[in-house]
Amino acid sequence: MAHEITVKVRFSETDALGHVSNISYFIYLEEARIEFFKELGLEMAIDKWSVIMISANCTFLKQAYFDQKLKVASFVTKIGNSSFMIGHRITDAASGELIAEGSAGAVYFDFKAQKSERLPEGIRAKLEQHMEEV
Numbered sequence: 001m002a003h004e005i006t007v008k009v010r011f012s013e014t015d016a017l018g019h020v021s022n023i024s025y026f027i028y029l030e031e032a033r034i035e036f037f038k039e040l041g042l043e044m045a046i047d048k049w050s051v052i053m054i055s056a057n058c059t060f061l062k063q064a065y066f067d068q069k070l071k072v073a074s075f076v077t078k079i080g081n082s083s084f085m086i087g088h089r090i091t092d093a094a095s096g097e098l099i100a101e102g103s104a105g106a107v108y109f110d111f112k113a114q115k116s117e118r119l120p121e122g123i124r125a126k127l128e129q130h131m132e133e134v
Helices: 022-040 121-129
Strands: 003-008 051-060 069-079 083-092 098-110
Touching: 003 022, 022 051, 022 069, 022 083, 022 098, 022 121, 069 121
Parallel strands: none
Antiparallel strands: 003 069, 051 098, 069 083, 083 098
């Protein structure tokens, strides 16, 4: 089951060509990931942060524009011992048309020790609830 948020494209997120700037998609994906992490029960306080990003990509399929409402779906595609992969789909909120697809790699991380840690069983179980075949 995918976790979903809706974002409304602000004028400042567009470029001189009139469509959403490529960097803005990464901001939408980050916003979606943070809300997804909250739902998973991951700590969001900076001094207790437990996840570090190791990769991020986005493929742009259609253009998006100012004032358009976009739905960003986040789901899990792979779970390892200390890491997991998140898939993202950005669609037009009204029509469902696919605008972009992305993915991100994350590692459960101990910032004090500066090393990865095994995913806690409770987090692993919640991740498994959001698994989706790609």
